[in-house]
Amino acid sequence: METILVTGGAGFIGSHVCVELVEAGFRVVVIDNFVNSTPEALDRIASITGERVHFMEVDMTDSGSLDEVFLTYSIDAVIHLAGLKAVGDSVINPLRYYLNNLSSLLHLCECMQKYHVHRLVFSSSATVYGPPQHVPIKETHPVQTENPYGRTKHMSEQILRDFQRSYFPMKIVILRYFNPIGAHPSGLIGENPTGVPNNIMPYMTEVAIGKLPVLQVFGNDYPTRDGTCIRDYVHITDLAKGHVKGIEAIDSMEPSVAVYNLGTGEGTTVKELLHTFEHVTETKIPFTITDRRPGDVAVSYADVRAAERELGWKATKGIEDMCRDAWRWQHRNPAGYVKN
Numbered sequence: 001m002e003t004i005l006v007t008g009g010a011g012f013i014g015s016h017v018c019v020e021l022v023e024a025g026f027r028v029v030v031i032d033n034f035v036n037s038t039p040e041a042l043d044r045i046a047s048i049t050g051e052r053v054h055f056m057e058v059d060m061t062d063s064g065s066l067d068e069v070f071l072t073y074s075i076d077a078v079i080h081l082a083g084l085k086a087v088g089d090s091v092i093n094p095l096r097y098y099l100n101n102l103s104s105l106l107h108l109c110e111c112m113q114k115y116h117v118h119r120l121v122f123s124s125s126a127t128v129y130g131p132p133q134h135v136p137i138k139e140t141h142p143v144q145t146e147n148p149y150g151r152t153k154h155m156s157e158q159i160l161r162d163f164q165r166s167y168f169p170m171k172i173v174i175l176r177y178f179n180p181i182g183a184h185p186s187g188l189i190g191e192n193p194t195g196v197p198n199n200i201m202p203y204m205t206e207v208a209i210g211k212l213p214v215l216q217v218f219g220n221d222y223p224t225r226d227g228t229c230i231r232d233y234v235h236i237t238d239l240a241k242g243h244v245k246g247i248e249a250i251d252s253m254e255p256s257v258a259v260y261n262l263g264t265g266e267g268t269t270v271k272e273l274l275h276t277f278e279h280v281t282e283t284k285i286p287f288t289i290t291d292r293r294p295g296d297v298a299v300s301y302a303d304v305r306a307a308e309r310e311l312g313w314k315a316t317k318g319i320e321d322m323c324r325d326a327w328r329w330q331h332r333n334p335a336g337y338v339k340n
């Protein structure tokens with residue numbers, strides 16, 4: 001049985017990745033410092049899978065603690081998700097983002113080299129593409145980052161390329177996520193934002209449950225079919241399965257760095273998402289149209305053919321599943337991860 005280290009495994013994406021890994025027969029070791037998550041997520045993973053993941057509380061900016069992880073466990077491969085991710089906050093606190101996201105990655109690379117662990121899946125973001133020059137966006141699209149968070153992802157990708165060039169056995173898969181939403185169908189794990197959510201789905205579910213009064217739709221004068229932005233939403237369990245495919249594909253890969261988009265390849269407007277949510281959950285979402293948000297692009301969706309061809313991965317769930325599952329999670333856990 002192979003052992004996979006999942007950094008940031010208590011987070012939104014990490015918890016879903018852990019479930020898929022356990023169900024695919026891997027032994028999972030999670031590290032997290034809970035800067036944006038809670039230990040309860042790990043209990044919920046156990047409730048879903050019937051197995052506890054191994055866990056060490058580690059801040060990856062502390063290289064000594066990370067070293068301990070590699071001394072304690074014999075790691076076969078790493079999925080690196082730990083990071084800070086709020087775009088707006090990264091503009092206000094850029095140094096915190098550079099320090100956290102880059103030093104975590106550098107320490108991880110050092111450990112991987114020291115302990116001869118040669119397989120890495122890294123979570124990057126479609127934000128690295130900046131304003132699209134064409135859609136669907138291929139992995140070869142030029143990169144242009146517009147905020148400190150995005151730049152940490154772009155810089156991380158560059159660091160990984162340089163690392164691989166200098167340390168030949170490394171096999172690295174970079175996954176650029178589009179817009180992961182939804183929750184595990186059990187309703188036991190999901191997105192658990194603190195404060196006012198930055199992303200549309202948790203915002204919408206919090207309005208639906210009465211935590212927030214009204215959904216703000218940022219702009220309705222974009223050149224799209226109904227004037228609202230078009231995004232490529234992908235179900236979180238599909239996205240999580242993409243990581244399992246990534247780990248499996250690395251085995252037969254030549255030492256190199258490969259980049260894959262994870263999305264559905266289809267664009268949905270904000271209003272379409274809103275109406276689908278209202279329809280499948282039989283709720284009413286009050287909304288107001290406000291000004292465009294600086295930095296938002298009109299249309300963004302992925303070309304997903306490379307992941308399909310080379311990883312054997314394709315999203316299977318649609319917008320309705322994403323809305324239904326996000327609502328189930330919110331409805332059953334109105335206060336997020338508190339012990340039942």
Ligand SMILES: NC(=O)c1ccc[n+]([C@@H]2O[C@H](COP(=O)([O-])OP(=O)(O)OC[C@H]3O[C@@H](n4cnc5c(N)ncnc54)[C@H](O)[C@@H]3O)[C@@H](O)[C@H]2O)c1
Nearest residue numbers: 008011012013032033034035036037059060082083085125
């Ligand atoms: N959610 C998205 O829409 C999205 C899109 C593109 C890329 N990503 C990337 O995917 C990854 C996971 O995102 P998420 O949505 O699950 O976020 P999240 O905040 O829910 O999860 C990140 C986890 O990393 C942990 N963490 C952060 N810094 C750490 C450190 N120094 N040491 C140990 N643990 C640390 C946090 O406590 C959290 O549990 C991030 O790297 C994020 O940038 C997310």
